[in-house]
Amino acid sequence: MVTLITGANRGIGAALLEAASARGDTVIGTTRTSDHPTLLPLDVRDPDSCAALADRLKDTQIDTLVCNAGVYLEKGLPTEGLTETQLWNDTFATNVTGIYLTAMAFLPHLAMSKSPKIAIISSQMGSSERAGGSAYIYRASKAAAVNLGRNLAVDLKPKGIAVGIYHPGWVRTDMGGSAAAIGTDDSAAGLLARFDALSLDTTGCFEMWDGAPMPF
Numbered sequence: 001m002v003t004l005i006t007g008a009n010r011g012i013g014a015a016l017l018e019a020a021s022a023r024g025d026t027v028i029g030t031t032r033t034s035d036h037p038t039l040l041p042l043d044v045r046d047p048d049s050c051a052a053l054a055d056r057l058k059d060t061q062i063d064t065l066v067c068n069a070g071v072y073l074e075k076g077l078p079t080e081g082l083t084e085t086q087l088w089n090d091t092f093a094t095n096v097t098g099i100y101l102t103a104m105a106f107l108p109h110l111a112m113s114k115s116p117k118i119a120i121i122s123s124q125m126g127s128s129e130r131a132g133g134s135a136y137i138y139r140a141s142k143a144a145a146v147n148l149g150r151n152l153a154v155d156l157k158p159k160g161i162a163v164g165i166y167h168p169g170w171v172r173t174d175m176g177g178s179a180a181a182i183g184t185d186d187s188a189a190g191l192l193a194r195f196d197a198l199s200l201d202t203t204g205c206f207e208m209w210d211g212a213p214m215p216f
Helices: 010-024 047-056 085-105 136-159 184-197
Strands: 002-005 026-031 066-067 119-121 162-167 205-208
Touching: 002 010, 010 026, 047 085, 066 085, 066 184, 085 136, 119 136, 119 184, 136 162, 136 205, 162 184
Parallel strands: 002 026, 002 066, 066 119, 119 162, 162 205
Antiparallel strands: none
């Protein structure tokens, strides 16, 4: 089993890398910086960066592509002050466009697998039915990630590629904060179980880390 995880330098991505490695998977982790000792450089916002890593790994079969890289740039800012368009642009570039660019770049690698999967880390904050106000940019980007995942699931199903969308839980990370409900180890273990259960029969699913269905 070969798993590629974007944004694996910290938080949930790092926990997923550790948990998948511990159970014997071959794991390729990426980070935006180019000088990390073990992770490969990938800026998901940049099509040239995606193409460069895809070419570097051109003979590598990927069974599960985990689109985990994400940002929450407006955290702590007042909701009435989110008029700086660059905040919107930068958030969507990573949280939405980055998923698409990464998925497209690694389709040939996924095609080498007998059971290829794409796992998109979104959030319950992307659920329209659970709209809670505030965090407008982040919520909008995560809702777009859900929509993108649902449409990728439709188009990639004939190619044999299953796509799942997941809420990792409210996790104690730099993004989630110290008051969050669960730790990264619990989230990672639950997410890996969800990835394992993903199939063409369940493609397009939107689930919590513990398997509970998420409302769209």
